[in-house]
Amino acid sequence: MTVPRHHFWGEHGPQKPNLLRLVVAMTLRLYNSLTRRKEEFRPIDSQNVRMYVCGPTVYDYAHIGNARAVVVFDLLYRVLRHEYGANHVKYVRNITDVEDKIIDAARANGEPIEALTERTARIFHEDMAALGNLPPDVEPRATDHIPQMIAMIEKLIASGHAYAAQGHALFRVASFKDYGKLSRRSRKEMIAGARVEVAPYKEDAGDFVLWKPSTPAQPGWDSPWGRGRPGWHIECSAMSEAHLGTHFDIHGGGVDLVFPHHENEIAQSECTHGGEPFVNFWVHNGFLSVDSAKMSKSLGNFVTAHDVLKEWPGEVVRLALLRTHYRDPLDWTRSRLEQASQDLFRFYVALNRGQHPISATPSSVPTPVREALTDDLNTPLALTRLTALIRNIHGAHERGQFETRNQLQTALASGGQLMGVLTQNAEAFLKRAQASDNVQLEQRIADRALALHEGRSADAQRIKDELSEGGVILNDHPDGTTTWRREVSVAAAMPVGTQSSAAVIERMGLRDHVNATVTNPRIDALVEKRALARKERRFADADRIRTELAEEGVILEDGPDGTTWRRA
Numbered sequence: 001m002t003v004p005r006h007h008f009w010g011e012h013g014p015q016k017p018n019l020l021r022l023v024v025a026m027t028l029r030l031y032n033s034l035t036r037r038k039e040e041f042r043p044i045d046s047q048n049v050r051m052y053v054c055g056p057t058v059y060d061y062a063h064i065g066n067a068r069a070v071v072v073f074d075l076l077y078r079v080l081r082h083e084y085g086a087n088h089v090k091y092v093r094n095i096t097d098v099e100d101k102i103i104d105a106a107r108a109n110g111e112p113i114e115a116l117t118e119r120t121a122r123i124f125h126e127d128m129a130a131l132g133n134l135p136p137d138v139e140p141r142a143t144d145h146i147p148q149m150i151a152m153i154e155k156l157i158a159s160g161h162a163y164a165a166q167g168h169a170l171f172r173v174a175s176f177k178d179y180g181k182l183s184r185r186s187r188k189e190m191i192a193g194a195r196v197e198v199a200p201y202k203e204d205a206g207d208f209v210l211w212k213p214s215t216p217a218q219p220g221w222d223s224p225w226g227r228g229r230p231g232w233h234i235e236c237s238a239m240s241e242a243h244l245g246t247h248f249d250i251h252g253g254g255v256d257l258v259f260p261h262h263e264n265e266i267a268q269s270e271c272t273h274g275g276e277p278f279v280n281f282w283v284h285n286g287f288l289s290v291d292s293a294k295m296s297k298s299l300g301n302f303v304t305a306h307d308v309l310k311e312w313p314g315e316v317v318r319l320a321l322l323r324t325h326y327r328d329p330l331d332w333t334r335s336r337l338e339q340a341s342q343d344l345f346r347f348y349v350a351l352n353r354g355q356h357p358i359s360a361t362p363s364s365v366p367t368p369v370r371e372a373l374t375d376d377l378n379t380p381l382a383l384t385r386l387t388a389l390i391r392n393i394h395g396a397h398e399r400g401q402f403e404t405r406n407q408l409q410t411a412l413a414s415g416g417q418l419m420g421v422l423t424q425n426a427e428a429f430l431k432r433a434q435a436s437d438n439v440q441l442e443q444r445i446a447d448r449a450l451a452l453h454e455g456r457s458a459d460a461q462r463i464k465d466e467l468s469e470g471g472v473i474l475n476d477h478p479d480g481t482t483t484w485r486r487e488v489s490v491a492a493a494m495p496v497g498t499q500s501s502a503a504v505i506e507r508m509g510l511r512d513h514v515n516a517t518v519t520n521p522r523i524d525a526l527v528e529k530r531a532l533a534r535k536e537r538r539f540a541d542a543d544r545i546r547t548e549l550a551e552e553g554v555i556l557e558d559g560p561d562g563t564t565w566r567r568a
Contacts, residue, residue, distance in 0.1 A: 028040070029376055030076075030281055031327060034281070041281060043249050044249055051089070053251070054257055055093040057099050062124050062127060062306070064288060065288035065295060066254075068254075069252075071132075071321045071420070072285040082362055095117075095140070096232065098229055098235075099232055102116065127305045130314035132315060132318045142230065142239065145238050150211075150221075153223075156169075159272075160175060165201035165203075168225065170203070171271075173207050178270070191205055208260065208264055210268070211225055211230055211234070212228050212229060213225075234268055246269070247276055249281060252282075257284070286326065286329050287329050289330070290302075290331070316337060316340050318420055319343060322379040322420075325378060343387070348424070349390075350393040350409070351426035352430055360413040360422075362418075364410045364411055365411070365414045366411045369385050382415070391547050393409055394550050395543070395546065396408060398550035447463060467484070472484055533545065554566075
């Protein structure tokens with residue numbers, strides 16, 4: 001059977017919406033923080049698309065907000081590679097390994113700075129890889145670019161945009177008439193936002209440090225202004241120029257970097273090169289809160305990616321981050337993770353129908369998914385469109401349309417992998433999910449045994465009831481041991497971190513896998529309702545009922561004497 005690439009499939013022929021049509025070229029639109037509007041992205045050189053993203057300052061674990069930025073720009077990198085070709089995109093993300101926070105942390109830990117930065121950089125790489133992020137093409141370190149920073153500062157001083165004072169070199173903000181064009185803040189707001197240091201060596205309170213002196217105990221390099229170290233802002237200007245040139249396509253980071261960091265980068269870089277534009281597109285991801293509160297160590301809600309990954313699979317965490325549009329505020333909660341875990345499970349259940357190999361390909365990404373992602377990385381819409389494939393996969397499988405099912409599965413896997421998810425073998429994923437469920441089940445049984453031992457009979461009964469609701473039957477034996485058995489066919493392979501199999505089944509729409517859930521009267525009623533729809537030629541309604549039952553593990557078989565049903 002040859003399947004047209006522009007339709008869904010129903011029981012009686014092709015049906016819209018169009019999720020599989022293939023378009024060769026697609027326009028990428030991005031919100032540009034500089035112009036405050038969404039614009040068509042036109043690279044300076046389509047054969048060499050260049051993007052720089054501010055990376056970590058390696059003194060501690062990356063928090064979940066840092067991880068969000070990495071995932072966002074990894075997605076943009078993937079989309080750029082998909083649209084322009086992997087060999088035509090260069091992604092640079094730096095590592096800041098000289099900064100006052102690093103000095104303070106090393107002193108507090110009683111360890112050498114090099115040991116601290118190497119350890120935290122290694123953990124950062126491991127954690128970001130666990131989230132499914134591709135490594136950048138180049139990852140420069142600030143300490144490897146000190147000569148370039150010094151050279152840039154010398155140019156700024158020579159042109160009158162900077163000055164030396166008391167071992168410092170400072171940028172003269174008044175010399176750059178466009179200062180503030182990115183953040184659009186007033187001078188008063190900029191001084192307050194930058195938390196400027198009032199110092200006698202400054203010509204103006206708004207001037208910022210390019211170079212600062214170091215004590216013998218601090219890291220330092222020889223310079224025309226004495227032994228010292230660079231200011232934070234000059235580092236990214238020097239590293240981006242070294243690897244992408246003086247004018248490139250995209251600069252990214254969190255919205256918290258707009259001012260002063262990115263504002264200062266623009267000033268330094270454009271003044272160094274006689275006013276030449278620095279970056280065409282400034283792209284920023286939104287803030288992240290935790291349980292509706294600003295993340296703060298003082299509030300006790302500081303969440304690191306490293307800690308989250310101890311409890312949740314990286315693919316779940318990535319999907320949880322992608323469920324909100326990158327520019328919108330994101331509230332980090334446990335329920336967000338649980339929902340992402342359940343969504344991921346549903347995707348893999350669909351991919352496992354037929355239990356055959358699936359090969360994702362760039363050309364098989366559904367066009368509506370590409371349309372969503374090339375429209376300013378609209379991940380909520382892209383995920384909605386991927387989710388729409390699930391029902392169609394189940395429906396095609398139940399109707400025996402295996403070629404159609406295979407193409408839909410390829411589309412689902414291809415679209416997911418463009419977003420950095422659905423990269424695992426579906427059958428292996430589901431087996432691991434089941435194993436994880438068993439581990440949690442044994443822990444629940446152990447909790448109940450402790451409750452019985454301590455005489456907390458109400459707690460013990462509550463646990464037993466919850467497990468029973470999830471299809472797990474406990475049998476207590478005279479010798480004090482407890483064994484268990486499942487009363488469900490799949491048990492929903494409870495995703496890590498969720499509370500009970502019953503809740504997972506209910507929230508995931510997977511009641512189809514619980515044999516006792518779908519009662520015969522209900523099935524019979526739906527079969528009759530479908531028969532009436534067929535009689536009245538409401539084939540879309542008939543298809544919907546059949547697909548809903550198929551998702552619940554109920555197979556309809558039409559024959560000369562009517563319709564019968566059986567469980568899958």
